[in-house]
Amino acid sequence: MQWETVIGLEIHVQLSTKSKLFSGSSTAFGSDANTQANVVDLALPGILPVPNKDAFKYAIMFGLAVNAEINKRSVFDRKNYFYPDSPKGYQTTQLDLPVVGKGYIDIHVGEDNIKRVRIHHAHLEEDAGKSLHENFQGQTGIDLNRAGTPLIEIVTEPDMRNAKEAVECFRKLHTIVTYLGICDGDLSQGSMRCDANVSIRPLGEDTLGTRAEIKNINSFKFVEKAINVEVQRQINALEDGDTLTQETRLYDSEKNETRSMRSKEEANDYRYFPCPDLLPVEIDDAFIDDIKASMPELPEQKKQRFIEQYALSDYDAEQLTNSKAMAEYFENVCKVCSDPKLSANWILGELLATLNKNDIDSRDMSNCPVSEQSLGQLILRITDNTISSKIAKKVFSLLWGTEQDVDSIIEEQGFSQVSDSSAIETMVQTVINNNPQQVEQFKAADEAKRKKMVGFFVGQVMKASQGQANPAMVNDILIKLIG
Amino acid sequence: LSQLAKLDLSEDASVKLQSSLNDILEMVGRIQSADTEQIAPLSNPLDAHQILRDDEVTEINQRDALLRNAPDTQDGLFLVPQVIE
Amino acid sequence: MHDLSLTSLSEGLRQKTFSSVELTQHFLKRIKTHDTLYNSFITVSEDTALTAAKAADVRLAAGNAPALCGVPIAHKDIFCTQGIRTSCASKMLDNFISPYDATVVSNMAKHGMVSLGKTNMDEFAMGSSNETSYYGAVKNPWNTECIPGGSSGGSAAAVAAHLCPAATASDTGGSIRQPAALCGLTGLKPTYGRISRFGMIAFASSMDQAGTMTHSAEEAALLLQTMAGHDPKDSTSSPHSVPDYSQSLSNDINGLTIGLPTEFFSADLDPNIRALTDAAINELTQQGVNVVEISLPNIDLSVPTYYVLAPAEASTNLSRFDGVRYGHRCNNPIDLNDLYKRTRNEGFGEEVKRRILIGTYVLSAGYYDAYYQQALKVRQLIKQDFTEAFNNVDVILCPSTPSTAYPIGSRNDDPVQMYLEDLYTIGVNLAGLPGMSIPIGQSDGLPVGMQLIGNYFQEERLLNMAHRYQTVTEWHLQSPSNLSEGS
């Protein structure tokens, strides 16, 4: 049978506010356990939440970036369940009246196809603390530093039909939130976490199949793998005549499999109801207008600017603006070398290939082993003829992961291109002396033939100079000496 | 119900509680008689809206004082029986 | 000293008739001597009280001290007090030393008021007889066989027995007004949001409101002044401006209109209470107040509505008591579920469990619309009834309770019957209006109260009318005859 895969995503995005959603505790990452958990975060008796204005601002920025309706009135609800990392015994979230309503994003699928993925809504809610399962004499330790960190949960419609599209959607949302600066985008620290609702149905069928929710997938690569392996599991089950149950599953990246999370399965009735400690939040037009006026440049706008300002091709501009970090990297390289075209070629060519080879995420340029300054300097040395492009690749590989600067590598390795005309003249003369036959042929040839034959002599000189002679100078001197 | 509320009701208490719960549910069931078709629910008595605070860190680390009330801690963490995932 | 009003105490302190330390020692001694009889205090904080009194004396000597500087007060044990046990009368919090002060507590401390300790109450404020306290029932000073009312029964008994000059209290369904009525006191529950709830342990967040337990309206005005106002830590507290409550106390009430809800003056109203209420109304009409009949057509649904909404909110407000971060924890839990269940089973009393279960039920899938959602709509109807009434009247007047204090233990078997007795007070909480109870006489030696209900943020008007009544009557000055004098 032919199966069709249906995927919807729920993505939790940690907002980069300074303080928590409902308290003045810091949201900074990596502090000692429970040092950023105050009376509100610990849910002491008698405490009350006071919502953070910037959390609303950031959520609305997201809404505007995905063409969504902004709800003028939004309400916080309590989602009730007992768990030690949820100190109040409920999560404060938004159910019926989320701050961001329906919207959409366009994603690239395949070479030139664009697909529209609808956003169902995005709501504000608080993050939970962390359970640490290390050895506490068979007990679990609870750290509430993260409890109360503001999140937006973005819920898409089930519009994706394969794992690649799902990854593309996740990537696009990552691009948007990092462009907006509302999230640091650091997947490895859980700043963005993806839940995928996956189901399959016979091709041509309209009704949705039984879905599994794969929880907390924390990399682009794993989103693709987890969905693929889950789809295969569902196909195998149905083709074996088994029935699927609606459940929550966990992706195990080591075994590359998903497994049922039984512990959270006991019939949960969350008993959502409007939180009586919080009043309806009214968003007025002035607030939205202020946010609109201060929106940073979005990917599409940046791409158009790159095409105009740097005379880049549509394709190059698209590639460079896929991630804000990459675009910033490009602009910084340009600043150093003033050659946009070469900068783009180097970034999208040599740099990207090397990043991929080393398994470094090109979206997080903060870990890039070659700094903007170095790459710019390298390009500068090509344009001022100090080195050839070929030598530049050697320098680039030596730059990788070192702090050493470009000029000192060129110097140390003796890569500097020979532009001394007397040295080149000597080399050219040697080549002429060693190839009398070719010289005779050259002299007898007409203009058209001569042009073709120049290459042979230049090649010999370059070889003799181990690639360091300036090719343009070699050319000129050759014509002068033979002619 | 007691599972949702995390209450472990012992047998005899449960019977007594159960009968009073039934009485109470019968009493509160009287609200069914009101015609509320056109009526908006009222969660909060005042027609007010939420005041938002500026995004500022106003809290300092008070871990030692706050952990003093905790029944079981280690290395600044609250301890609970092993949570199995 | 213990018979003096807040105003006289304030004057005495200023004129150095006595110091705050002397005053504080006097009340501490009275508590020590007499409270074995009433059980009105859960915790007496002698050391911190004396330290605060010394500091107050320094401020008084320096001049410019606030009006109530140096005056002792007791706090209902629902308010968090830093460094002092805050139990909410529950085993769950028997060992809980609050690391922070409720805004009400810190405001009074800033005014230089001296906290004597924490008063007894129904567990988590769930009850109207003060019999559900983990620390035992409180006795009514007018008759120690009887309940003082609840849930602020400890505050009421302590003030009625002159163990403290005044006390803070809280009211979710009548928990200030009802014990005030049963103990012959003036009890004020302001508009929802008038006083910060920060640090007041939540029962039903959309109805909880702090207030005052005093002998007179004049004292209530002084105390309210220290409590009212917006608190950035309670975003549901109102930014509405705070008037000078004492300024308007003696204003003329001639020409004001009071409304008597026909639903509250039905044939089954206790004849003694009816007669005393009529007499009180007569005192007001003599001062030129007009009286009209009004109707609150949905008020008979207020008790059922309340017993959906309050338990619903309470059931989740009390989820934080899980034995992880503070409070009671069961011994040797075998797993997480066991930790939760046994901790909560051991830590909560029966009435609290009952309400958690009711609340869980009305919010659960399949019942939400019929119970919780429907109750919110009926709440709207009840609010509309009041709003309409206030188009025509300035104050609504009715009894505070259907009967006087009853014997301890006499009504424990029928929770529904107990709940229904709150019918006069509960509508006010659902609508968020200010209400107060003032003493208007006695029936068989037990006090009877009358309730005044105002429009939103009209505490001034209630205090004004109550004060005018109290300038021509002496019920608020009467004390239980068996109180030992002199000491």
Ligand SMILES: [Mg+2]
């Ligand atoms: Mg979700």
Ligand SMILES: [Zn+2]
């Ligand atoms: Zn979520």
